[in-house]
Amino acid sequence: xxxxxxxxxxxxxxxxxxxxxxxxxxxxxxxxxxxxxxxxxxxxxxxxxxxxxxxxxxxxxxxxxxxxxxxxxxxxxxxxxxxxxxxxxxxxxxxxxxxxxxxxxxxxxxxxxxxxxxxxxxxxxxxxxxxxxxxxxxxxxxxxxxxxxxxxxxxxxxxxxxxxxxxxxxxxxxxxxxxxxxxxxxxxxxxxxxxxxxxxxxxxxxxxxxxxxxxxxxxxxxxxxxxxxxxxxxxxxxxxxxxxxxxxxxxxxxxxxxxxxxxxxxxxxxxxxxxxxxxxxxxxxxxxxxxxxxxxxxxxxxxxxxxxxxxxxxxxxxxxxxxxxxxxxxxxxxxxxxxxxxxxxxxxxxxxxxxxxxxxxxxxxxxxxxxxxxxxxxxxxxxxxxxxxxxxxxxxxxxxxxxxxxxxxxxxxxxxxxxxxxxxxxxxxxxxxxxxxxxxxxxxxxxxxxxxxxxxxxxxxxxxxxxxxxxxxxxxxxxx
Amino acid sequence: xxxxxxxxxxxxxxxxxxxxxxxxxxxxxxxxxxxxxxxxxxxxxxxxxxxxxxxxxxxxxxxxxxxxxxxxxxxxxxxxxxxxxxxxxxxxxxxxxxxxxxxxxxxxxxxxxxxxxxxxxxxxxxxxxxxxxxxxxxxxxxxxxxxxxxxxxxxxxxxxxxxxxxxxxxxxxxxxxxxxxxxxxxxxxxxxxxxxxxxxxxxxxxxxxxxxxxxxxxxxxxxxxxxxxxxxxxxxxxxxxxxxxxxxxxxxxxxxxxxxxxxxxxxxxxxxxxxxxxxxxxxxxxxxxxxxxxxxxxxxxxxxxxxxxxxxxxxxxxxxxxxxxxxxxxxxxxxxxxxxxxxxxxxxxxxxxxxxxxxxxxxxxxxxxxxxxxxxxxxxxxxxxxxxxxxxxxxxxxxxxxxxxxxxxxxxxxxxxxxxxxxxxxxxxxxxxxxxxxxxxxxxxxxxxxxxxxxxxxxxxxxxxxxxxxxxxxxxxxxxxxxxxxxxxxxxxxxxxxxxxxxxxxxxxx
Numbered sequence: 001x002x003x004x005x006x007x008x009x010x011x012x013x014x015x016x017x018x019x020x021x022x023x024x025x026x027x028x029x030x031x032x033x034x035x036x037x038x039x040x041x042x043x044x045x046x047x048x049x050x051x052x053x054x055x056x057x058x059x060x061x062x063x064x065x066x067x068x069x070x071x072x073x074x075x076x077x078x079x080x081x082x083x084x085x086x087x088x089x090x091x092x093x094x095x096x097x098x099x100x101x102x103x104x105x106x107x108x109x110x111x112x113x114x115x116x117x118x119x120x121x122x123x124x125x126x127x128x129x130x131x132x133x134x135x136x137x138x139x140x141x142x143x144x145x146x147x148x149x150x151x152x153x154x155x156x157x158x159x160x161x162x163x164x165x166x167x168x169x170x171x172x173x174x175x176x177x178x179x180x181x182x183x184x185x186x187x188x189x190x191x192x193x194x195x196x197x198x199x200x201x202x203x204x205x206x207x208x209x210x211x212x213x214x215x216x217x218x219x220x221x222x223x224x225x226x227x228x229x230x231x232x233x234x235x236x237x238x239x240x241x242x243x244x245x246x247x248x249x250x251x252x253x254x255x256x257x258x259x260x261x262x263x264x265x266x267x268x269x270x271x272x273x274x275x276x277x278x279x280x281x282x283x284x285x286x287x288x289x290x291x292x293x294x295x296x297x298x299x300x301x302x303x304x305x306x307x308x309x310x311x312x313x314x315x316x317x318x319x320x321x322x323x324x325x326x327x328x329x330x331x332x333x334x335x336x337x338x339x340x341x342x343x344x345x346x347x348x349x350x351x352x353x354x355x356x357x358x359x360x361x362x363x364x365x366x367x368x369x370x371x372x373x374x375x376x377x378x379x380x381x382x383x384x385x386x387x388x389x390x391x392x393x394x395x396x397x398x399x400x401x402x403x404x405x406x407x408x409x410x411x412x413x414x415x416x417x418x419x420x421x422x423x424x425x426x427x428x429x430x431x432x433x434x435x436x437x438x439x440x441x442x443x444x445x446x447x448x449x450x451x452x453x454x455x456x457x458x459x460x461x462x463x464x465x466x467x468x469x470x471x472x473x474x475x476x477x478x479x480x
Numbered sequence: 481x482x483x484x485x486x487x488x489x490x491x492x493x494x495x496x497x498x499x500x501x502x503x504x505x506x507x508x509x510x511x512x513x514x515x516x517x518x519x520x521x522x523x524x525x526x527x528x529x530x531x532x533x534x535x536x537x538x539x540x541x542x543x544x545x546x547x548x549x550x551x552x553x554x555x556x557x558x559x560x561x562x563x564x565x566x567x568x569x570x571x572x573x574x575x576x577x578x579x580x581x582x583x584x585x586x587x588x589x590x591x592x593x594x595x596x597x598x599x600x601x602x603x604x605x606x607x608x609x610x611x612x613x614x615x616x617x618x619x620x621x622x623x624x625x626x627x628x629x630x631x632x633x634x635x636x637x638x639x640x641x642x643x644x645x646x647x648x649x650x651x652x653x654x655x656x657x658x659x660x661x662x663x664x665x666x667x668x669x670x671x672x673x674x675x676x677x678x679x680x681x682x683x684x685x686x687x688x689x690x691x692x693x694x695x696x697x698x699x700x701x702x703x704x705x706x707x708x709x710x711x712x713x714x715x716x717x718x719x720x721x722x723x724x725x726x727x728x729x730x731x732x733x734x735x736x737x738x739x740x741x742x743x744x745x746x747x748x749x750x751x752x753x754x755x756x757x758x759x760x761x762x763x764x765x766x767x768x769x770x771x772x773x774x775x776x777x778x779x780x781x782x783x784x785x786x787x788x789x790x791x792x793x794x795x796x797x798x799x800x801x802x803x804x805x806x807x808x809x810x811x812x813x814x815x816x817x818x819x820x821x822x823x824x825x826x827x828x829x830x831x832x833x834x835x836x837x838x839x840x841x842x843x844x845x846x847x848x849x850x851x852x853x854x855x856x857x858x859x860x861x862x863x864x865x866x867x868x869x870x871x872x873x874x875x876x877x878x879x880x881x882x883x884x885x886x887x888x889x890x891x892x893x894x895x896x897x898x899x900x901x902x903x904x905x906x907x908x909x910x911x912x913x914x915x916x917x918x919x920x921x922x923x924x925x926x927x928x929x930x931x932x933x934x935x936x937x938x939x940x941x942x943x944x945x946x947x948x949x950x951x952x953x954x955x956x957x958x959x960x961x962x963x964x965x966x967x968x969x970x971x972x973x974x975x976x977x978x979x980x981x982x983x984x985x986x987x988x989x990x
Contacts, residue, residue, distance in 0.1 A: 139803065140802065140803045140804070141800065141802070141803055142790075142791075142800075142801065142803060142854070143800055168800075170800070170802070170803075171802050171804070197967065198960075199800035199964065199967070200800060200801070200802035200852050200964070201802060201852070201960075202960065232963070233960070258963075259959070310959065312955055312956065312959055313955050344959065344962075346955040346956075346958060346959050347955070366891070368893065368955070368958050368959060368962065369895055369898060369954075369955065369958075370895065370898045390891050392891065392892055392893055392895070393892075393894075393895060393898055393899070393902070395902060396902060417889065417891050417892070419891065419892030419893075420892070420894070420898075420899065420902065443889050443891070445892055457766065458764055458766070473631050475888075475889055475892075476630050476631075477836075477840055477880070477881070478773045478777075478836065478876075478877045478880055478881075479769050479770055479773055479836050480733065480770060480773045480774055480777075480836060480868070480873055480877060
């Protein structure tokens with residue numbers, strides 16, 4: 001089937017329709033680019049054929065003016081009328097909308113200049129609920145940027161439609177500043193989700209704090225229904241959090257603010273105290289306090305689902321880490337028994353002292369640097385809820401004992417990753433046998449396993465595979 | 481009919497196990513071995529002095545060996561497309577032979593030459609000897625696509641027959657049957673160029689180079705390599721120790737890359753030694769680890785002309801790397817302020833070879849570990865400096881190490897302080913390549929910025945003055961970068977992570 005849509009000469013395009021009955025989708029080629037139409041929508045469109053025109057190249061302009069009522073779907077009764085013509089320009093709005101939702105922004109933008117009808121659809125609010133602003137400078141990034149004209153259009157016509165917004169910026173301060181400028185202009189909006197994401201260096205930190213804070217406050221004050229906020233690595237401060245809380249305490253569910261150095265424990269405590277619907281929180285260890293855990297466990301507060309804590313060192317000995325009381329952890333678990341507690345450690349070996357001395361309800365542990373044998377021993381003793389463990393590096397002494405203890409006592413462990421460590425093959429086998437099929441993720445670097453009298457490397461592969469009930473092999477690195 | 485053969489050396493710079501050369505000699509009246517080199521191009525190509533020196537030494541070695549057989553090597557200046565028509569006419573060539581090049585650029589160039597040869601009535605014979613197996617065969621056996629995990633690759637290789645046995649070297653008799661007419665001005669016209677001719681400045685007595693090019697050297701090293709293995713009688717992959725970081729007199733990777741050593745000769749020597757020592761039991765695939773990694777990357781690259789870049793490369797994850805020429809220069813020139821990284825990059829620049837774990841360390845530091853700079857930049861630096869960097873292997877390794885392809889886990893980040901310290905606690909490697917730091921005690925040599933002022937003064941090397949300060953904060957950078965990687969992978973369609981760390985421990989696809 002080959003038909004030419006009614007378009008002005010300079011936008012002439014050819015549409016080839018190819019129906020694939022095997023898939024439940026119709027693939028349509030538009031201007032050489034393929035996109036998919038849901039079969040149901042396609043059939044609806046075909047049923048409405050009697051109301052549409054079929055337009056062949058030989059026919060003149062007159063024919064296209066035959067009237068077609070908009071957005072009306074033909075039901076079975078006029079099936080006897082076998083229509084012979086269709087026109088793309090008079091597809092019902094909802095069908096065009098459906099097709100547009102499958103197109104990329106660029107393709108949609110092109111399609112919008114085909115005819116007035118399609119242009120109207122392009123500006124339907126549904127298509128502007130989600131938007132990701134990409135702000136990059138050629139000197140600092142290989143990626144393209146959202147076109148400034150499009151940004152202007154969005155601010156003028158669609159600010160009030162935006163609900164799920166994110167900003168991706170590169171390492172250039174200009175990009176972060178541009179993001180702040182856009183934020184400042186989102187006045188009449190009901191944003192639900194806001195994400196500020198630096199794809200390389202955290203350039204939001206280079207923006208002047210007052211500029212950033214005032215831009216962010218615009219959204220906090222005007223949206224009044226913010227539910228998810230991701231502002232890691234930004235200069236957000238306590239006063240801005242107060243504003244957030246004052247306007248969105250009923251709706252806030254998720255707050256990710258790792259590495260926000262201008263926030264104090266009091267600032268985050270204010271959030272926990274007032275936003276009783278908060279279910280997910282990500283922050284740095286220095287903001288964690290007994291009061292915070294208790295606030296999150298208060299009767300009025302919903303069950304906490306996800307707590308992520310980043311523990312980052314500046315230089316050895318320069319950061320003192322405070323301890324959290326066991327009673328505070330206990331209160332949290334009592335209130336939210338299913339909560340995931342995720343801790344990312346980026347410390348020097350000597351800085352681990354205050355951690356895991358008592359039972360700690362952590363579920364996911366990531367050690368981004370070396371962690372000592374002792375510490376792994378402590379984890380085996382004191383982390384009964386542990387589900388996942390990742391160790392980037394340890395040292396040159398085998399971790400057999402520690403691993404076996406973890407297998408024994410961390411009965412919920414389902415995933416483990418080991419980088420620069422050493423484990424004898426026998427020790428490893430015992431670990432695997434004890435964990436058995438519950439290990440869904442076993443990511444061990446090849447160099448970790450030390451062959452011994454009982455097992456060689458080859459034997460380990462097959463033995464472990466047997467115990468896990470699936471093919472397993474260690475992670476490899478090129479030795480060229 | 482008179483048969484005038486020309487054998488075209490590109491890689492495969494050897495006389496042993498060279499079926500293409502044998503074909504050139506087979507029933508020929510005259511034979512000439514050529515190497516085509518464009519001195520003008522030498523200046524602009526991204527090839528450092530060590531690589532040129534290695535190549536020229538290999539060519540000298542070939543020339544010497546051919547002299548013993550009453551022939552010579554003809555080094556023709558120019559580009560193949562211009563040179564061949566001239567030679568075809570001048571020498572009345574009827575047969576052209578060369579070793580198969582599986583790389584996409586090589587295939588294109590060769591197709592053009594073969595077509596041109598046809599027009600001149602020249603018969604072309606090509607033989608595949610740079611790799612153990614035929615990449616096309618492996619691709620065919622893997623449902624017509626190259627295996628993208630090493631395990632899968634190994635599984636397929638396991639099902640193949642053994643590689644073809646290597647041929648012996650060219651003999652006097654073979655050569656005697658053909659003649660090579662050597663003109664008096666051969667050295668002038670066709671001699672092996674010097675480094676100066678290629679535009680490099682060398683210094684008198686600058687013979688500090690560690691890796692000597694050529695087939696003779698390669699075969700000697702092979703013997704030593706096997707002797708050492710036999711002595712150790714342990715064919716497991718040796719665990720890295722301080723000594724491994726230094727250039728080994730039995731290292732073979734540059735010779736394999738240039739073809740001074742046939743990979744099949746290496747393969748069969750290893751195999752025979754193993755079977756002798758282990759009473760005829762079949763060797764495991766892991767014995768040939770080095771060779772198989774090389775094969776893996778050649779196979780992955782052969783049908784992908786965009787293999788060496790991110791954009792337009794179907795197997796490469798699109799990662800928003802940072803564009804930072806200043807940071808890249810610091811890394812490339814060994815001025816990062818991290819002695820472990822700087823020592824490795826210094827050894828690379830001075831000698832042209834670094835241990836594979838050292839490569840992992842610097843590659844991780846440049847890309848997903850610390851600087852967040854594109855692997856393409858690192859690949860280009862290696863291409864310039866590393867003797868065994870081949871297009872396929874280099875690009876493939878960089879993609880692997882930056883977690884851009886081949887389903888890699890990105891959680892194991894190498895610490896530029898800790899990894900070095902664990903590998904060489906003595907610090908001798910640092911002291912050798914960064915003499916400024918030689919008086920630092922072991923405690924601080926990997927992190928001199930943490931040494932108290934008194935220690936720095938005593939060592940006569942103040943951080944920030946005599947040696948650079950660390951260019952980044954590793955804890956911060958690695959934290960940021962793991963978040964970046966997670967963001968990228970979260971958007972991929974094959975990603976199925978649910979809980980927090982499942983985002984870090986990627987699901988691998990078989």
